[in-house]
Structure formats: C-alpha cells, structure tokens
Amino acid sequence: MLQQTSVARVREPWRVFLQAYPTPAALAAAPLDEVLIRWRGLGYPRRARNLREAARVICSEHAGAVPTGLRALRALPGVGEYTASAVASFAFGAPLSVLDTNVGRVLARALAAAPLTRLQARALADAARGRRASAPWNQAMIDLGAQFCTARPRCEVCPVRRACAWRARGGPDPAPASAGVSRAQAPFEGSDRQLRGRVLARLVEGVSGAAFEAAFADVERARLARILEGLRADGLVELESVRLARA
C-alpha cells in the first residue's frame, strides 16, 4: 500500500481495510467489487485485486497462513522481489536486505558514491547489514532514505552526513542512475492515476450509461477510453456494462 503512496494518505483507509479483512480467509471470500470499494484511498486498485488473489492462494495452498519462505512469497500473485523480502524481514525476521527506492538512494550516495547495478546494490546492502537483525536495520535504511536522503537530499540535517561517501567526494548525484531508484513521478493532480481513481469511484457508486458520460464530459474521449481499457485490462471493470468485476 505504501509503494508510491504516502503514509498520510494510507494510514486511515489501511486501518479500515484491515478491520474488514483481518485474515487471508476473510479477504479471499470477499467479492472483488466490495474489496475495491474498501480499497479506496489505498493507491493503485490492481493491488487490491492482486492482494485478494494472493489471499486465495494462501488459503488454497498454505492453509490460510502467510508463507514465511522467500520462494513461496514470490510465487504469490502481485508479489515481487521487494515485497517478498520486506514481508520475510519485517514479519518473520528473515536475514534479508530490503532494496527499495529509498534504500537505493542511500546505498548509491552514502556508501558507494557511484551508480550501482542491481547486483552491486544487493551485495552492498547485504555487506552493510552484516549480521545485524534485519527488521530494524532495513527500517532504519528505509527511513533514512525517506526522511533525509530524498530525491533532493537534506544533507545538512542528515544523521550520517559525516560518514557519507558522496558528500566527501562530491560530483554528480549517483542516485538517479542507480538500480532500484525510481524516476520522479509526475504530479498526482491532473494525472491519469488521479483520473483512474475518479472513474473507478463513479463505477463503485453504480454510475453508468448517460450519467457516466455526463460525469466525465470534461475529459477527452480518447483519454477516457484509454483509462477504461486500462481498468478492464487489470480485471477491475467489465466494459460491456461498465460495472465493477465480481469474479
């Protein structure tokens, strides 16, 4: 939920979502349209679909308990390298480094002072962690990147500024070209992501036909069609009737 969505936006909807679906079994049994309604405010809706699919696999193949192994976590729908290692480390204490965009910036700047390939970043992350407990270490690295070593780094107040390799050596910022570091996102206001959310919200409310057309009269037809096609491709709507998918 926090990937490319801020903590402030996620905090309250996340609490409500977990109250509604406290276990994988509860989520697996819920209809998709209901899950999408409860997901509002939690970022990309296809993640809700993936999470529900993952809950179904957890129930059918793991007796309703989230698997602890990296390989089994990676096999769940919608779970990539970052999510699998984050769950294994934070939930189960597995000795793994977590490599997200925040950690990628810290590694490239504070430790390497150079752009890193994915292999180099992973090796450096593991070497830096050493034998420390993985969850607090990974959390500290993520927080360092999120609070200080941001896209525009706040070096003057950074707690590791005296040990930072890039600060000592100078030169161009190595972070943007480094593995795992996302490109800056376009502003949310006016974006396709925002319009997708608006379209899905109207569908959740049951708006269709002429009322749907009227609600989006200000949007260029080709753009609206593209947004609807994207929602259909993600399995979130059925275009024939312009309603939420239940399957």
Ligand code: SF4
């Ligand atoms: S001193 Fe600056 S560049 Fe170095 S880790 Fe801190 S914020 Fe990042």
